[in-house]
Amino acid sequence: MERGLHHGPRPVRGAPRARIRRRRERRQGVRAKAPRSLPSRRSAPQESLGAGRDQLDHPHPDRLDDDQAQQLKAVLARCPELEQTAQHIRAFAELMNNREGRHLGQWIDRVQADDLPALHSFVNGLGQDLDAVVAGLSLRYSSGAVEGHNNKIKMLKRQMFGRANFDLLRKRVLLAA
Structure with missing residues (x-):
């Protein structure tokens, strides 16, 4: 079989599906639906956002209302298996929040069991x-500040890509610090 020979109907080129659909609707007398617009950020209900950023999607199990607690239960x-996983995750969260890295070995043994x-x-x-995990x-030390500076430098580097030379990038990094 030679290349370039078409067996069957040739594909339509240059006519996107939306244009074909609109033409068909006009011929049939069907009026096209107006495209739905997405709600703006301001129109979102404020009560669903929660009290803090950490509570946007997954509030702490102790802060659930009665209906949510019943659903979770x-x-x-x-x-x-999900109940066991939730128990282990809560225990690990306690290790993190209370800085009890010395108990990590016991937690690992319980998970492996x-x-x-x-x-x-x-x-x-x-x-x-x-x-390092322990x-x-x-x-109480954290590398968060260093990670923040690295993130800022990478963002500046991405913004400056292809725009100017190293001297201008150096000036922007030093001004941002």
Whole structure:
């Protein structure tokens, strides 16, 4: 079979599907629907945003209202693996919030005792650099400020790509610091 030979109807070129649909609707006398506009950010209900940024989508289980608590309880009752996972995640959150990195080994042992492959993968990742994880969970020091500066420099670098030379980039980085 030679290249370039078409067997069957040739594809229509240069006519997007929307244009074809509009033509067909005009012929049939059907009026096209007006495109729906998305709601603006200001029209979103404010009560759904929660009190803080951490509560936008997933509020802390202790801060759920009665209806939400009942829904969570029903979902966890239907799936024992999900209940175990939730318990382990809450325990890990307590380790992080209370800076109790010294108890991480016990938490890892409890997770490995259960049959939860997703958490086993997480625990294996923690085990690859256990000393650093324990230090991160125990010490009050944070690299957040350094990470913020790195993020800002990368953003400036992306903005300046192809626009000017290194001297101008250097000036913008120093002014931003």
